[in-house]
Structures are given as structure tokens and as C-alpha cells.
């Protein structure tokens with residue numbers, strides 16, 4: 001097999017590298033009315049809910065589409081039409097939350113910090129004191145545009161003390177970073193199949209506080225995005241309301257089995273943390289500087305400053321690393337030139353070392369010496 005034919009390793013935050021076992025689970029066609037498929041969906045939801053220990057308080061509602069569909073559905077379903085959302089922003093996904101509120105017509109305000117500055121509980125305390133009309137706060141847990149981690153637990157407690165509701169986009173952290181619904185109060189936590197659970201992309205899911213979900217009838221601006229309706233139908237029939245992503249569900253089911261076999265959240269976190277440390281150490285040896293300080297770096301994706309050498313261009317760099325079997329990710333910052341390397345997916349520390357070796361080789365070929 002030539003290198004071009006060999007499947008590359010995706011060092012991207014979803015879609016990401018999946019295991020052959022997960023991919024093989026998609027070789028079966030499922031009928032959407034079939035009892036076996038309904039059992040598969042129910043089992044997936046049950047196992048997802050167990051990851052956050054949300055059995056007593058929350059309901060897992062799956063939804064077709066990419067992760068953003070589920071974020072939009074959560075806001076549209078759980079925020080009443082006369083509610084107001086405080087959106088906490090330190091990157092592109094935070095901005096997307098504000099855009100969603102704007103497009104679906106929910107009143108909102110924003111609080112933005114620099115891309116390397118986490119939102120603090122003190123910020124949120126002050127903002128909620130200043131504006132009592134806020135009903136919900138929307139937060140990105142790990143802002144994937146840089147890899148920065150926001151202090152979820154502290155922020156959640158402050159929001160609860162003000163009697164407000166929290167909506168968390170935990171798309172890139174769920175499954176790898178500990179989020180326990182018994183200790184962290186939230187009305188919605190959103191994630192998707194194709195991130196840290198190492199399934200394939202195509203569906204999201206929302207852990208909605210059951211009392212809030214039950215009280216949300218008629219809130220939603222959209223039929224297909226209405227999580228209350230999706231849940232009510234599924235509870236009654238065992239089926240998805242509209243055509244389910246059958247192969248995606250089957251792959252996620254298989255990915256969850258491997259997640260549990262690996263040792264669940266603790267083991268997944270440990271592997272990603274090793275990946276991240278290996279990556280940071282080996283890249284530092286080449287002279288690369290990471291954009292974030294270690295204290296606020298989540299072990300999910302790392303942003304590196306691009307080399308300052310005039311011979312560097314991301315496109316050529318990307319293409320050459322790609323030929324060696326690794327897919328990198330462009331930067332998403334407006335002010336500084338960067339690129340990103342994901343630590344998640346079916347890859348371990350030896351894979352990360354091989355990726356850095358490919359990067360080193362590429363720099364030599366390009367005669368990029370100034371990092």
C-alpha cells in the first residue's frame with residue numbers, strides 16, 4: 001500500500017480516528033422500526049447518561065445531525081421565548097452560541113474574554129448581579145478553537161446560587177473530562193457521537209434536566225429541533241421521530257463498549273492526557289510554542305504558534321504532513337497565525353510521537369528552521 005492509500009491518522013477534534021471495530025459495526029443495515037434498533041438506541045442513551053451519573057435527574061435526548069444541531073435544539077427547547085441567555089465567549093464556538101440565540105430569536109447578552117483567558121466564576125457572579133433579567137447562561141466547557149478549559153464547576157455553582165439555569169456545550173470534553181451531574185448543576189449538557197467517545201459523526205445528544213424538559217412544551221421555534229417532542233415520541237414508541245442515523249447509532253454503541261472496556265472516563269482521560277503531554281514535550285523539543293499556558297490547556301486539542309520562518313506556509317506544511325499519514329487542523333485565531341493538533345481519537349502516545357516525527361521531517365524538507 002502506498003502512503004496515500006493508507007488511512008491517515010486524524011489529529012482533528014472530530015471527525016477523528018475511529019477503531020476498525022467501530023467502523024465494522026456500520027456494516028449492518030438496521031430498520032428504523034425494528035425492535036433491535038430501538039433497543040440499540042435505548043441502550044446507547046442509558047450508557048451515555050451513566051457517564052455523567054445523571055440517572056436520577058436528567059434525560060438523554062439524541063438528535064440527528066452534527067453537534068451544532070443539538071446545541072441549537074437545546075437552546076431552542078429549554079430557553080423560553082421570553083427568556084434571556086448570557087453567553088460566555090472565549091473562542092469561535094462561544095460566538096456560535098450567540099449566533100444561535102440571534103438566529104432563533106432568543107434575547108441574549110455576551111461576555112467575551114481573550115482567547116487565552118478563561119471565564120471565571122467571579123465574572124459570572126458580577127454579570128448575573130448586574131443583569132437580573134438573565135434566565136440562562138450558556139458556556140463552552142473546552143473551547144475547541146484553542147483547547148482552553150473553562151472552570152465549569154465553579155461557574156455552575158455561582159449560576160445556581162443566583163437561581164439561574166446553565167446550558168453547557170461539552171462537545172469536545174464529554175467522555176474524557178469528568179462532569180458529574182450529581183455535583184454540577186445544569187439544565188442541559190450537549191455532546192456528540194464523533195468526539196471523545198470515538199464514534200463517527202452524525203448525531204448529537206442533550207442531557208436535559210428532566211423537570212426542565214417536561215416544562216418546555218411549546219418553547220421550540222422549530223419542529224425538527226424540538227427536543228421535548230423528540231423525547232416524548234421516543235418515550236412513547238421507542239423510535240426516533242424522523243429517520244434515525246442508524247449506522248451512526250450502531251457505531252456509537254460499539255464505541256461505547258470499547259470505552260467501557262478501556263476503563264471508562266478515567267482511562268480515556270488518562271490516554272488523552274498522555275497524548276497531550278507527549279505532544280507538548282516533543283513539539284517543544286522542535287522549538288514549537290503552544291498558545292496556551294499548561295494550567296488552562298485541556299488534554300483535547302493543542303494550538304501551536306506557526307513557525308516564523310518565511311518559508312513556512314500552512315498549506316504546504318499540511319500537505320506534506322498529510323503525505324506522511326497525519327491530518328492536522330488549521331488554526332482558528334484571528335490575531336495570530338497558529339495550527340492545531342488534536343489529542344483525541346483512537347491514537348496513543350506512540351501515535352503522537354510518530355506525528356511529531358512527521359512534522360520534524362516536513363520542516364526539514366521545507367527548510368523551515370526558524371520556529
Ligand SMILES: *Cc1c(COP(=O)(O)O)cnc(C)c1O
Nearest residue numbers: 066067068093142144169171172
Ligand atoms: C465540535 C464542536 C461543536 C459541534 O460542531 P459541529 O461542526 O456542529 O459538529 C460544538 N462545540 C464545540 C466546543 C465543539 O468542539
